[in-house]
Amino acid sequence: MVSIRDISIKCGVSVSTVSKALNGYKDVGEETRRLVLKTAKELGYVPNAHARALKTNRTFTLGILFVDDQNNGLTHLYFSHVLNSFKSEAEENGYNITFIHKRWGKQTITLLQNCKFRGIEGVCIACVDPNDHEVQELAKSDVPVVSIDYIFPGCGCVLSDNRNDMAELVRYVYSMGHRKIAFIHGTDSYVTQQRIEGYVSTLRELGLEVRQEYMLESLYTNPYTTKKATEKLLQLEDRPTCILLPDDVSAFGAIEAIQEAGLKIPDDISIAGYDGVVYSRLISPRLTTVRQDTDKIGREAAKLLIYNIEHPQNPKLEPIIVKGELLTNQSVGLV
Amino acid sequence: MVSIRDISIKCGVSVSTVSKALNGYKDVGEETRRLVLKTAKELGYVPNAHARALKTNRTFTLGILFVDDQNNGLTHLYFSHVLNSFKSEAEENGYNITFIHKRWGKQTITLLQNCKFRGIEGVCIACVDPNDHEVQELAKSDVPVVSIDYIFPGCGCVLSDNRNDMAELVRYVYSMGHRKIAFIHGTDSYVTQQRIEGYVSTLRELGLEVRQEYMLESLYTNPYTTKKATEKLLQLEDRPTCILLPDDVSAFGAIEAIQEAGLKIPDDISIAGYDGVVYSRLISPRLTTVRQDTDKIGREAAKLLIYNIEHPQNPKLEPIIVKGELLTNQSVGLV
DNA sequence: AAATTGTTCGAAAACGTTTTATAATTTTTA
């Protein structure tokens, strides 16, 4: 590996001069600068990030904390999209991204230790159990954190506007004439709570009764548990006319349950998904759903994290809320 | 940040002794070792990865090269699964993972330079244009590379067994009585070539004619282009009785085209997907498809890369081929 | 002509480690 030293020898100047020339300091003559740059290129010089990090205490590395909640990790339908844009935005700003984990060689260490150890400048927390002790420790630490769809006190965060998006969906369904609107929601989380709040408060606002038997729980992106929940709703003596589902993938389970019950969508019953995956408009029935703006969420998270890293004295801590988009389609019919 | 120095002062020993105690060298007394370890814990010491990397030239960092081919990047249906298991396997072996890109601060640098710069010990190339000049340069360089579903001369690789899996699918379809089997394949790539080879050679093997009009191209995971291709096949005067598709997501396009043509699956025509996504068994019709073993592919890739990093003198270069699994279902009917 | 300012450069310390070579001490062997 060719170092700054090699350049200095070849050019007959000191290492400090080379360093300065390379880093655009002004106190180096135009001629020597050109010489240094030229021989650096000739020698195929590549700087050493670790030496630099050691000296400057800057690594330009962002960590991502991303733990399989249902062991789907990186393949998570929603978060993988968020991450993808997070990555793009970060890289466009000259930051590297890496994953935080608990391993150091053969040993197990703390998430926070992993960050300190590797000099990670800030971390994006997505898709983890926020009650996990080590996650809490990290969030409370001095390393800047932004979280997605969850609020850690004292940390930046970017939130998908689940509450209002859900409210909009409910209002739309209402406008289509539905009065008996059920909601199969995902397992408990900040997101689920927000959606439930949006659902409940909008029902009230519209003068509809909130019925416990219309609110069932399922796992996210799990068609099987959603099928079970749908079956329960269909067996109700006062059956809902519309079922709101946890997400688009779950919708396959609901569709199956409904078809097996000999009912037709949307003639006999309506459904709506959530997420707006590509094929939601291609399956039969075409799904009414809510598209979350994953691209914006990821980019805002990266921008926020970088801002907070570069302005440690007055970081932005107010939640950034990103609105989704209602995609109406044939799965919700007029009643 | 507390350093080795601080510990040495507190313990009244030299830094070298502390370093040795921490790293399990044998030439340090049992008593001093205990003292060092104890005060290290007390002081909340965390080693500095960069200082260590500078000295040892080891970073335990694997790079992932992963470029949006259709701008889907991390959300790629197949590669995100492969990556997920790659990440797990790597972390379990004490390696970190990070993404390779072309940025260094405000400047644009080479992929190879990025690796050198950051001391990346090996890279996994997945989902990129293999003809890209910089990718080639990286593959030819001295940094260990393993590729997924592509062969770079002189590099390790892990391949999904597309050729044989495809052959098995064709044979199955044949066994169901089909003789006019069309194949809508994805855009040109190593994977596509393998599948076409499997398709063509198996047809020949079975004594069937290979008909150019039965081989159409579409984009992967793009229901729209697949719909168009399907329509073309349906308009053929000697229509196929079975259509093999590029993947499960594309299947939605094919299903739509078939339904719009007033045909029923599998009574009038059969289809088969590829990938075996979760909901392939839930859509109507339930899809016959091939599940690629993404978990094994990712893990094997990580193991191979780590092996080659740790055995630079005799790296394993023979392709590792991972077999898929045929998932038969109702979308292919008896004829 | 002296004093001031500006420009270009280099020496050296520092960042936090690892590791080699050697010294000091203790234990074992003859």
Add this chain to the structure above:
DNA sequence: TAAAAATTATAAAACGTTTTCGAACAATTT
């Protein structure tokens, strides 16, 4: 008991940078 061997510790160099401080000199101002 002396010599040899084993044990434990340290000093110091090195890894590749950045950055402070001051030196040397030239250019400008008084």
